Amino acid sequence: MKVVLALGSNLGPRFQTLQGAVDTLFDAPGLEFVQASPVYETDPVGGPAGQKPYLNAIVIAETTLQPRTLLERAQSVENAFGRVRAERWGPRTLDIDLIVVGDTVCEEPELTLPHPLAHERAFVLVPWSKADPDAVVPGRGRVAELLAGIDQQGVRLRDDLKLQRPD
Ligand SMILES: Nc1ncnc2c1ncn2[C@@H]1O[C@H](COP(=O)(O)OP(=O)(O)OP(=O)(O)O)[C@@H](O)[C@H]1O
Numbered sequence: 001m002k003v004v005l006a007l008g009s010n011l012g013p014r015f016q017t018l019q020g021a022v023d024t025l026f027d028a029p030g031l032e033f034v035q036a037s038p039v040y041e042t043d044p045v046g047g048p049a050g051q052k053p054y055l056n057a058i059v060i061a062e063t064t065l066q067p068r069t070l071l072e073r074a075q076s077v078e079n080a081f082g083r084v085r086a087e088r089w090g091p092r093t094l095d096i097d098l099i100v101v102g103d104t105v106c107e108e109p110e111l112t113l114p115h116p117l118a119h120e121r122a123f124v125l126v127p128w129s130k131a132d133p134d135a136v137v138p139g140r141g142r143v144a145e146l147l148a149g150i151d152q153q154g155v156r157l158r159d160d161l162k163l164q165r166p167d
Pocket residue numbers: 071085088089090095096097098099108109110111112113114115116117
C-alpha cells in the first residue's frame with residue numbers, strides 16, 4: 001500500500017538531515033521509495049516563539065509493513081538523527097510524521113491516521129500536492145482544494161535543494 005511521510009527539520013544541518021533520513025528509512029526491507037517532493041523552507045507553525053524556519057518535504061513510498069511498524073521505523077530514524085523530545089512543537093533536528101498509510105483509519109494517541117493536522121498544514125500540503133497533484137486526504141478531500149482554503153504559512157520553494165533517491 002501507499003505511504004505518505006512528512007519530513008521536517010529546523011535544527012542543525014537541516015538538508016543533510018533530511019537526505020540522511022531518506023537514506024536511512026529505506027535501508028531496511030518492507031519500504032520502497034517512490035518519490036520525494038521538492039524541498040520547502042517554511043515558517044514554524046505553533047510552538048515557542050523565536051524558532052528557526054523549517055525545511056519540509058514529503059516522501060511517497062510503497063510498503064508491506066503494518067502502520068505501527070512504520071511508526072517505529074520513523075521514530076528510530078528520528079532518534080538516530082538526534083531528535084530530543086522536549087516541548088510540544090519545539091525545535092527538532094528531525095520530525096517524521098505518517099500522513100497516510102493506504103486507507104488505514106486509526107484514532108489512537110500513539111498513531112492517528114490520516115494525520116489529524118495534515119489537512120490544515122501548508123508545510124505538508126504544498127510539497128505533497130507538488131509531488132502528487134491528485135492526492136487526497138481520506139475523509140478530508142483533495143489536497144489541492146484543502147490548500148486553496150488555508151493560509152500558505154510562508155511556505156517557499158528551495159529549488160537549490162533536491163532530495164536524491166536513497167542509495
Ligand atoms: N500519524 C502520526 N505520525 C507520527 N506520530 C504520530 C501520528 N499519530 C500519532 N502520533 C504520535 O505522536 C507522538 C508525538 O509525536 P511528535 O513528537 O513527532 O509530535 P509533533 O511532531 O511535535 O506534533 P504533531 O503531532 O502535531 O506533528 C508520537 O510519539 C506518536 O506516537
